Amino acid sequence: MCDDSNASKHSRIVICPFSGQSRQWTNTRENWRKARRSKIDANKDRTDLADYEFFTFDKPSKKRLKERLESCIGPNETIYIFGHCAPGSMSLSNESSASSESITAFALAKELKDEVLLNKNFAGKIKIYGCNSALPSGAKKSFAHSFACIMKLYLYHNCEIHGYAETLVDGYVGAHKIATSDGALVKALNEMIQREEAFGAGIDSKYNEDHSLRPSKFRQKMEISKEIALEFYNGLKSK
Structure with a gap:
């Protein structure tokens, strides 16, 4: 569990994995905050509900996120990764435009491992909160599936990776x-x-x-394809 005030609670950590903040992220953050507070207020007899905690990958927020994740191992923690996605995509984007800041499944996994030091024993859930993040496209695996495979290659064996198979409403x-x-x-x-x-x-x-x-959430099986494994190990060799 976490060594903080949310230790015994069902923590919800929401990460926008970009340095910039889009208008949609700002709106979604406020919508989720209001909804969560409304749920907590309506269930005063429950002591296990915690407010959502929001982070981005800009330098100050990433520092706070690193501190927050330092001792979090689950199973009650859920991490949401927020971004735009498409069927069979290997990247999430900050906005829906083609020129938007984006991050690949490989880069996201590496950031979680190396930059914010997600505990290797983390046994909670990581949900890729992007439209169609669980949908493949032809031979191309879904973002969530690819991300799950990469996390396994990084030896995160205890967590569950989830993706979504529909269009998500903003809030x-x-x-x-x-x-x-x-x-x-x-x-x-x-x-x-x-x-x-x-x-x-x-x-x-x-x-x-x-x-x-x-x-619709789909737990992604961590079945590592030869293509993903090859790209992963080639990336390690190129360092």
């Missing part, structure tokens, strides 16, 4: 994250979030109770 609706392939519904829900109609008792109950709108 919470009620107490829950939402995902759907219905473009019109995505737009409508995002507008509700922007108007702050998605928090508290005012939310339409059908969005709170419809489990088909909950994000």
Whole structure:
């Protein structure tokens, strides 16, 4: 567990793995913070709920993240990696534009291992919170699958890697994250979030109770392909 005030709680650490902060990251961070606080306030009898903690890869935030992860080994810790993704992609991007700052699955794993010193015994979950991060494209593996393989090559054997197989709505609706392939519904829900109609008792109950709108998480099997192993070891040799 962690040696801090969240030691016995279900910690939720959210990482935007970029030096810059996009508008969407800022909006999502505020939406998630409000939703989590609403959930904690509504469940005062539960002592295991902790606020979300948000970090980026800029220098000051990375330093705080390193300190935060120093003794975290799970299993109650969940780390969210926030970014834009596409089926079969090997990278996450800060924004949806082609010129946006991006990070590959290899670079992300290396940052977690070498820069913020994620404990090798970490037994919690790492969720790649990007649209379609669990979807392959033809012969190309999904980002989450590739990342899971690389983490295994770095000897992280105890953690679970999850990806998502749908379009994720930018924020919470009620107490829950939402995902759907219905473009019109995505737009409508995002507008509700922007108007702050998605928090508290005012939310339409059908969005709170419809489990088909909950994000689909897929635990990624760490089956290392020859291609990923070759690229990984070639990268080590080139140092």
